[in-house]
Amino acid sequence: MLLAGVMSAAALAQSAAAPDDSFFFEKGKLRVLILSGRNNHDWRASTPHLRRILDATGRFDVRVTEEPSGLTAESLRPYDVLVSDYCGPRWGGTAEKAVAAFVHSGKGLVAVHAASYPFGEAQILGSHQTPTGVREPAWSEWATIVGGAWTEKEPKTGHAKRHVYEVKWTNAAHPIAQGMAPSFTVSDELYHQFALKPGIEVLATALDAAEQGGNGRQEPLLWTNRYGAGRVFHTALGHDVAAMSAPGFIASFARGVEWTASEKVTLPASVSLDPKDKDALRVMLVTGGHDHEQSFYAVLDGLREIRVTVNPHPAAFGGDFAKAYDCIVLYDYHVGDLPEVPQRNLREYLESGKGMVVLHHAIANYQKWPFWWKEVVGGRYLMQDEPPAKASTYLHDQDLEVTPVGDHPIVKGLPPMYIHDETYKGMWRAEGLQILLKTNHPTSDEPLAWIGPWTKSRVVYIQLGHGREAHENPWYRELVRRSVIWAAGR
Ligand SMILES: [Zn+2]
Ligand SMILES: [Zn+2]
Known part of the structure; x- marks a missing residue:
């Protein structure tokens, strides 16, 4: 209903004939649909991992279906490539025909590990039967599409015990292999004696070592196939997420998906699961002196534009x-004096124009260093009474409404938030601070974040951030991310 409201009549009329999906897909990216939801392997772990690999490249818009039996020609239409992480019952005529026609028409298919098990012929699900106990007639076209499949006829397909082995490219000129090292090492099952179809192009093999219980022969593990106008990439690798974490698996899989989707490979020989921008900000995170939940480290994790090094006291x-x-x-808590050298270094850092974000309990730092709390941070948690001022107070497990103030880039466009956190009350604050966040909670001071008075560099203080409820809140993460970017001068 909402859709009808935002789409123009012309767009709706057009969608009846050839729908325009561009609004719903990321621009310029290859569209991947992962088929999952049944497997004799741990698809609940492997499918998110395959998605993470593809997402990390920035090259793909990835979707997942856990019910491939519901696929139709229409639901497949927007995609460039299917990745099968599926090993289970047949999908039924409509979905099977749609998948075969999709590939045949010139699109891509990637089969991972157990996805080479032939539908129907003999189900691998523990009892070698379907969950209902009924053997299904085979969908023999699947093996034709993939270019090979498991067989129970002699010589039977199988594998020796899992071990560490080397996968060697035998066709280094193929776009998927080009630029990669001549071999890579994995800890995985090594499938042997596939029933192969003529016409496949073997890209990589491994020695099925006799001393590991293998047959002593080189076995094809990575290959490509043509099905009609379509391209297929098969990888026998990937028994579990650990096996799928081998750099050689990650790169060959991602490049295989790109090649089947576009017939080209632009991805590098090495694909990082935690990619960083070339000019990512280098952040030093200082902890120590106060316990905190591990969840804090997730606040700045996984961002392309920020690379964090943790450097706790006393090394900080x-x-x-x-x-x-x-x-x-700073997420440290160092109430006493900083030794002379660190103090001088920190001051020189701030004099040099470099920025700083002070979080939560770090407002109690360096109490006997007025330069710090008066001129730089503009605030201090009072550890004891300082007549006429009373000691500041804290209270855990408060639920408070937080409202952004003004249109500073750190808070511009951020909604008000209702958050579970610790409150502080009765802190000393400098006059005339630019306030970023406020609350009217009775156990808290009104200002919750501000720009420090320091003028030689950019300083931000955020009072929130005691525990998991804040750390895991995307609003809090965005607040800290923006503060770091602003403080760094970007
Ligand atoms: Zn396996
Ligand atoms: Zn706290």
Whole structure:
């Protein structure tokens, strides 16, 4: 209903004939549909991992179906390539015909590990029968599409015990292999004695070593096939997520998906699962002096534009970190004096124009260093009464409404948030601070985040962030991410 509201009448009329999916897919990316939901392997772990590999390349818009039996020609139409992480009952005539026609028409298919098990002929599901106990007639076309499949006829397909072995490219000129090292090492099952179809192009093999219980022969593990106008890539590798974490698996799989989808390979020989931008900000995160939940480390994790190094006390501020970092983030709690050298280094860092984000309990830091809390941070948690001021107070497990203030880039467009966190009350604050967040919660001071008074570099303080409820809140993560980017001068 909502869709009808946002699509123009012309767009709706057009969608009856040839729907325009461009609104719903990422521009310029190859469209991948992973087929999953049944497997004699742990598809609940492997499918998200395959998706993560493809997402990390930035080349694909990846979707997943856990009910491939519902596929139709129409539901497959927008995609460039199917990745099968499926090994289970047949999909039924409509879905099977749709998948075969999809590939035949010139699109791609990638079969991973157990997906080479032939539908129907003999189900591998424990009892070698379907879950209903009924053997199905085979969908023999699947083996024709993939270019090979498991067989129970002699010589039977199988594998020796899992071990570490080398996969060698035998066709290094193929776009999938080009630029990669001549071999790569995996810990995986080594499938042997596939029933292969004529016309496949073997890309890589491995020695099925007799001393590991193998047949002593080189076995084809990676191959390509043509089905009609379509391209197929098969990888026998990938028994579990650990096997799928081998750099050689990651790169060959991602490049295989790209090749089947587009007939070209642009991806590098090595694919990182935690890709960083070339000019990613270098952040030093300082902890120590206060316990905290492990979830805190997720706040700045997995971002392309930020690379974090954790450097806790007493090592923090030990060296010339102004050269090594673009921004420092403090989640430490160091109420007493900083030793002379770290103190001088930290001051020089701030004098040099480099930025800083101070989080949560770090507002209690360096109490006897007025330069720090007066001139730089603009706030201090009072550890005891300082007449006429009373000691500051804290209270765990509060639910508070937080409202962004003004249109500073750190909070611009952020919605108000209702968050479970710790509150502080009765802190000292500098006059005239630019406030970013406020609350009217009775156990909290009104300002919850501000820009520090320091003018030689950019300093931000955010009071929130005690526990998991804040750390895992995307709103909080966005707040910290923006603060780091702003403090670093971007
Ligand atoms: Zn396996
Ligand atoms: Zn706390």
